[in-house]
Amino acid sequence: MGCYTDNPDAIAALVRGRExxxxxxxxxxxxxxxxKHLFANSWVFVGHDxxxxxxxxxxxxxxxxxxxxxxxxxxxxxxxxYNRCPHKGTKIAIDRTGxxxxxxxxxYHAWSFKTDGCLLAIxxxxxxxxxxxxxxxxSKGMRAVGAVKNYRGFIFARLAExxxxxxxxxxxxxxxxxxxxxxxxxxxxxVAGPPLRxxxxxNWKMLVExxxxxxxxxxxxxxxxxxxxxxxxxxxxxxxTPLPPAMEIIAPFMSAYEFFEKMGIRTWPNGHxxxxxxxxxxxxxxxxxxxxxxxxxxxxxxRAKAILGENRHNTVYFPNIMIKGPIQQLRxxxxxxxxxTLVESYIYRLVxxxxxxxxxxxxxxxxxxxxxxxxxxxxxxxxxxxxEGLACDGLEWVNVQRLYEEDEDFDTETVENGTTERQxxxxxxxxxxxxxxxxxxxxxxxxxxxx
Amino acid sequence: MSLTxxxxxxxxxxxxxxxxxxxxxxxxxxxxxDGHYWMPLDYKQTDPIQVTSLMYEDIFMLKLRVERLNxxxxxxxxxxxxxxxxxxxxxxxxxxxxxxxxxTTTFMHYxxxxxxxxxxxxxxxxxxxxxxxxxxxxxxxxxxILNCDAAFGNIQLLP
Numbered sequence: 320m321g322c323y324t325d326n327p328d329a330i331a332a333l334v335r336g337r338e339x340x341x342x343x344x345x346x347x348x349x350x351x352x353x354x355k356h357l358f359a360n361s362w363v364f365v366g367h368d369x370x371x372x373x374x375x376x377x378x379x380x381x382x383x384x385x386x387x388x389x390x391x392x393x394x395x396x397x398x399x400x401y402n403r404c405p406h407k408g409t410k411i412a413i414d415r416t417g418x419x420x421x422x423x424x425x426x427y428h429a430w431s432f433k434t435d436g437c438l439l440a441i442x443x444x445x446x447x448x449x450x451x452x453x454x455x456x457x458s459k460g461m462r463a464v465g466a467v468k469n470y471r472g473f474i475f476a477r478l479a480e481x482x483x484x485x486x487x488x489x490x491x492x493x494x495x496x497x498x499x500x501x502x503x504x505x506x507x508x509x510v511a512g513p514p515l516r517x518x519x520x521x522n523w524k525m526l527v528e529x530x531x532x533x534x535x536x537x538x539x540x541x542x543x544x545x546x547x548x549x550x551x552x553x554x555x556x557x558x559x560t561p562l563p564p565a566m567e568i569i570a571p572f573m574s575a576y577e578f579f580e581k582m583g584i585r586t587w588p589n590g591h592x593x594x595x596x597x598x599x600x601x602x603x604x605x606x607x608x609x610x611x612x613x614x615x616x617x618x619x620x621x622r623a624k625a626i627l628g629e630n631r632h633n634t635v636y637f638p639n640i641m642i643k644g645p646i647q648q649l650r651x652x653x654x655x656x657x658x659x660t661l662v663e664s665y666i667y668r669l670v671x672x673x674x675x676x677x678x679x680x681x682x683x684x685x686x687x688x689x690x691x692x693x694x695x696x697x698x699x700x701x702x703x704x705x706x707e708g709l710a711c712d713g714l715e716w717v718n719v720q721r722l723y724e725e726d727e728d729f730d731t732e733t734v735e736n737g738t739t740e741r742q743x744x745x746x747x748x749x750x751x752x753x754x755x756x757x758x759x760x761x762x763x764x765x766x767x768x769x770x
Numbered sequence: 771m772s773l774t775x776x777x778x779x780x781x782x783x784x785x786x787x788x789x790x791x792x793x794x795x796x797x798x799x800x801x802x803x804d805g806h807y808w809m810p811l812d813y814k815q816t817d818p819i820q821v822t823s824l825m826y827e828d829i830f831m832l833k834l835r836v837e838r839l840n841x842x843x844x845x846x847x848x849x850x851x852x853x854x855x856x857x858x859x860x861x862x863x864x865x866x867x868x869x870x871x872x873x874t875t876t877f878m879h880y881x882x883x884x885x886x887x888x889x890x891x892x893x894x895x896x897x898x899x900x901x902x903x904x905x906x907x908x909x910x911x912x913x914x915i916l917n918c919d920a921a922f923g924n925i926q927l928l929p
Contacts, residue, residue, distance in 0.1 A: 512812060
């Protein structure tokens with residue numbers, strides 16, 4: 320045990336407004352506490368319901384460091400179960416996706432479970448007669464997570480049995496997910512293929528912070544976006560030549576500081592926030608024939624214009640996903656260790672919209688977020704240099720004070736200059752809140768509960 | 771003019787050597803203007819457009835990729851990566867001298883290194899080649915990574 324376990328005061332002292340202590344990124348004890356407290360108390364993204372469209376379909380993933388299965392039960396509802404046989408601990412499902420039929424069957428001793436986790440059968444069950452088996456943990460079947468919510472197709476779970484409700488946790492931030500789904504004339508998304516999987520030797524929070532870091536694109540990405548702009552100019556195309564799709568995607572990364580200042584950042588309570596309140600790098604994509612017509616038919620012209628007029632850039636759902644509504648992309652930052660993060664980047668197709676939209680989204684995903692991406696390469700280089708640089712003693716604080724204001728109130732929604740680091744501070748405010756919500760010596764907690 | 775199997779096989783070896791030696795201008799000159807370099811994300815992927823790939827790049831993107839490698843502010847290439855292809859003898863799958871169209875399949879091991887890190891990828895490269903004005907050109911190239919669905923760190927050069 321180090322100095323942070325059961326010590327909420329020490330956790331809170333790591334975040335002091337303008338700065339955060341390096342231990343939040345590099346300390347293995349902090350990582351373990353994040354898994355135990357932060358990822359248990361908050362609502363964490365699991366998957367999309369179109370990944371498990373039929374009864375018995377399952378998808379294996381993890382919430383923090385907890386292996387879980389998203390599965391569609393016989394009543395059509397999605398359940399999220401811990402991926403562990405209650406008998407000896409064997410993982411029940413190893414495939415990333417599959418169909419298990421009416422029940423899961425452990426490959427070790429053939430204990431079987433309904434797709435809601437209930438124990439169905441044990442071979443040679445008489446061996447447990449008169450052994451007090453009913454009292455055993457194992458008799459309850461596969462354990463379900465604390466709570467599950469299917470919000471317009473997106474599955475979120477809270478591991479803790481008790482805690483904040485889904486609605487209270489996300490509040491007004493759900494408007495970004497709504498906008499992403501509303502962009503389908505049918506109001507429905509479907510996952511398009513498997514996600515990119517990109518391994519990062521850095522702390523997961525560096526990636527989350529980078530989603531609303533608007534002062535890095537023109538610097539870190541000069542080598543890719545800047546070179547693209549230069550190559551395009553060298554081609555000397557006639558005035559008014561439309562940009563090819565790849566240039567439409569990459570050129571805005573080189574926008575000036577003013578562009579990013581004016582785009583705005585909105586923050587919501589509990590660590591959520593987004594860039595691109597007024598415009599974003601996705602605002603000027605060319606129109607796809609037939610799309611607006613399909614949207615107008617589904618929603619009426621005025622509503623269709625309102626939906627498509629919203630061009631939010633990156634929306635962070637604390638703790639560990641980011642979505643891009645205008646292009647139907649979701650990235651999940653899965654923490655594997657204090658210095659190791661797996662990034663999975665999903666794309667979705669808009670049901671009843673032209674295929675060209677999915678094609679553009681797929682292009683964005685591979686150009687920007689693949690392990691082979693010339694943009695991603697420089698981001699990863701920055702994170703890994705930071706992870707190594709933080710080892711330096713005598714300089715123990717990381718600065719997050721751009722456009723800091725005294726007495727910032729993170730419990731209210733605000734809109735600020737698009738280069739503020741307020742959203743990073745907002746995340747750390749929520750970080751302390753959900754790290755310490757159920758922390759403290761057991762005696763203290765039970766006394767408080769009794770009072 | 772008609773090509774022999776050896777002409778095609780020599781071409782595949784020469785192309786890999788250009789990549790290993792960083793002779794990118796020569797390499798780009800091998801490509802037909804409407805060609806694509808495709809690296810699927812999924813095992814036996816059939817669609818490069820409607821789902822994500824690791825790469826699906828036209829000549830403009832390939833040019834951008836190799837131009838970037840030499841940029842003054844290409845931070846992930848300070849210091850530079852190096853790569854190495856080991857080829858087994860290419861299979862000539864299709865050979866149509868009349869149309870000037872050819873297809874080869876080549877199994878390769880690809881090693882890329884930078885600083886203290888080095889990784890190995892097992893590849894299957896499928897080349898669609900064309901004979902244009904007496905020169906062999908790459909019409910399209912598909913590179914399948916054996917563990918394409920695994921999580922990778924940076925793959926910075928061209929497997």
